[in-house]
Amino acid sequence: MQTEKYRGYTLWGHAILQQEDTPRTERFAGSGPITRHTKVVNVSGVLGHFGTEEDAENAGIAWCRAWIQSDE
Structure with missing residues (x-):
């Protein structure tokens, strides 16, 4: 899990x-909750499936940033 502070919000990746079915194939679903002052503001839901944990987390953080920018 990644976290980032952005414009007064905490973003979570x-x-x-x-x-x-195949144990050698790891896939990660990415999502991005947004909190402010310990309260959940919005949650993305599943953003897609990614080949690495880091890519999934980055997608969550990117979604959070975009949501905040579109809300201002």
Whole structure:
């Protein structure tokens, strides 16, 4: 999980390991919750499936930033 402070919000980049039939294939679902003063402001839902944990987390952070920018 990654966190980042941005314009008074805390952004969270989550990666959720997906269970696959083939154990050698790891895929991660990415999502991005946004909090402000410990309260949840918005949550992205699943943004897609990624080959690495870091890519999934980065997608969550990017979604959070875009949501904040579009809300201002």
